Amino acid sequence: MRLLRLVVRERVSEERSDRELAGAARSGDEAAFAELVRRHQGGVRRCAARILSDAEEARDIAQLAFIRAWENLAKYDPTWSFSTWVYRIATNLAIDMLRARDSRDRTHVAHLRVVGESVGPSAPAELAEREVTRIFGELAKLLSPTQRAAFVLREVEGQSTAEVAQVLGCTEATVRNHVFQARAVLRRELSSRYPEYLPKGVGR
Amino acid sequence: MTDCTDVRPLLDRYLALELEPEDEARVRRHLQGCAACRHEVDLREPGLGLALRLPAEEPRDDGFVAGVLAGVHQRKLQSALARRRRVRLAMAAGLSAIAILAGAVGVRLVHHEAPVGVAAVPAVESQPPIEPAFVEVEGRDVRLYDLSARTDSSLKVALVVDPKMEL
Numbered sequence: 001m002r003l004l005r006l007v008v009r010e011r012v013s014e015e016r017s018d019r020e021l022a023g024a025a026r027s028g029d030e031a032a033f034a035e036l037v038r039r040h041q042g043g044v045r046r047c048a049a050r051i052l053s054d055a056e057e058a059r060d061i062a063q064l065a066f067i068r069a070w071e072n073l074a075k076y077d078p079t080w081s082f083s084t085w086v087y088r089i090a091t092n093l094a095i096d097m098l099r100a101r102d103s104r105d106r107t108h109v110a111h112l113r114v115v116g117e118s119v120g121p122s123a124p125a126e127l128a129e130r131e132v133t134r135i136f137g138e139l140a141k142l143l144s145p146t147q148r149a150a151f152v153l154r155e156v157e158g159q160s161t162a163e164v165a166q167v168l169g170c171t172e173a174t175v176r177n178h179v180f181q182a183r184a185v186l187r188r189e190l191s192s193r194y195p196e197y198l199p200k201g202v203g204r
Numbered sequence: 205m206t207d208c209t210d211v212r213p214l215l216d217r218y219l220a221l222e223l224e225p226e227d228e229a230r231v232r233r234h235l236q237g238c239a240a241c242r243h244e245v246d247l248r249e250p251g252l253g254l255a256l257r258l259p260a261e262e263p264r265d266d267g268f269v270a271g272v273l274a275g276v277h278q279r280k281l282q283s284a285l286a287r288r289r290r291v292r293l294a295m296a297a298g299l300s301a302i303a304i305l306a307g308a309v310g311v312r313l314v315h316h317e318a319p320v321g322v323a324a325v326p327a328v329e330s331q332p333p334i335e336p337a338f339v340e341v342e343g344r345d346v347r348l349y350d351l352s353a354r355t356d357s358s359l360k361v362a363l364v365v366d367p368k369m370e371l
Contacts, residue, residue: 030273037269046262063268067275129259136254155255158232160225176221186251199246199253 018082026073033073037066040083043157044090050152051094051145053137061097065090080166087159088167091149098145135197139189143182150178151186206234211241219249236260 016024016032018039024032044065049058068089069076076085140148146168153164154175165172191198211234217223218231235242235256246253 030276033276034269034273037272041265041268041272042262045265045268046260049262050258059265059268063272063275066272067279070272070276071279129257132254132257133259136258139251139254151251151255154221155252156258158229160228161221162225179221183249183251186254187249190250190254198250199243 019078022073022076022078022082025070026076033070036082040086041066043083044086047087047152047157048090048094050136050140050156051091051148052097053140057097058094061093062090065093068093084163084166087153087157088169091153091167095145095149098148135190135194139186139193142185142189147178147182147185150175151182154179155183206230208234208238208241211235211238212244215241215244215248219245219252 016035018036021032021036025036041062045058045062048061048065049055052058052061065086069086072089076082140151143151149168150164153159153167154161159167161172161175164175168175211231214223214227214231218228223231235245242253242256245256
C-alpha cells in the first residue's frame, strides 16, 4: 500500500505542468526547478549550439540561462510558457555573445571553406549528421546574430512564428523577414561553397 | 500518419511561412521521415533542407542539471554575502551618523556653556599665553600651537606644523 502511494506520488510529480513547477520553484523549491531544467535543457542546449556553432559555449550559455531564470523567477509571467521564457533568455545571451565575438572571425570565415573534414561529394540525403552540423555551423556564421537566432528557432527548432516573435521580442513580420533573408544567404553560400551537396536541379 | 499526397499541396505555404501551427507541425513530422518530400524542399530551399537534416537530439549531458544547481547555490551565497555587506555598511553609516550627531551636540553644549564661564572671569585674565606644545602624531614630532584668543564666543584654533619648518 505504501509502495503504491509512493508510485502514485511519483506519477503525480511527473505530471506536474511547467507552470506548477515554476510556481513551486518561485517559492524556493529547488527540486521543482531541477525538474524544469531536466525537461528543457536538451532543447535550450541544442538551440544555443545552433546559434553559436560551438557546443562548449552553448553549454555555458544554456547553464547561465537557467541560472538567470532561477534568479528572475519572481519576474516570470505565468501567461508565458516556461520554455519560451528560457529560450528567450538563452537566445538573448547567445546573441550578446555573438555580438561580442571579434568581428575578424566573421570576415575570416567568410573567405574560408573548411575542407579538412569533407566527406566528398554525395547526395544531401547521404550526408552524415556530423558533416551536416559542420556545414551548417560554418554557413550560419555568415548570418547576422538575429537572422541566425530567427532561423534556428523557426526552421531548426520548429517553433511557430508567433513563438519566435515572443522570444526575440519583435513582430511576426520581422521574424519572417529574418528567416527569408537567412534562407537567401544559406542558398547562395551553399551554392558557391558546397555545390556538390545541392540536389540535382537546383540552380547553381 | 500524414501521406505525401496530403503534404505536397501544403509545401508552398509551408515554405512561405503561411501554414497554421498544427498543419506546419504535421508537415515537419512528415518531412523528418520522408526523403522524397525532403528532396522537394531541398530543391526549393537548400538552406532549409540542410536545417531539416540537423540531428534533433543533443548528446546526453548528465552533469548539466548539477552544474545549474551549483551555479544557483553560488549565486545564493553571493547574494547572501552582498546582503550582509550592505547591512554592515548601513550599520557603520548609522554609527557614524550617531557619532557625528553626538559630536555636534557636544560642541553646541560647550558653545552654550562657554559664555557663562567667561562671564564669571574677566576676559583678559582668562587668556592663556601662546606657548608651543609638543605632541606626537603618527610617530613624528609636530608642534601644536594654540592660537585661540579667548573672547566670549571664541573657538580654539590649533595648527599642526612640521617641526622642521622655521616659523
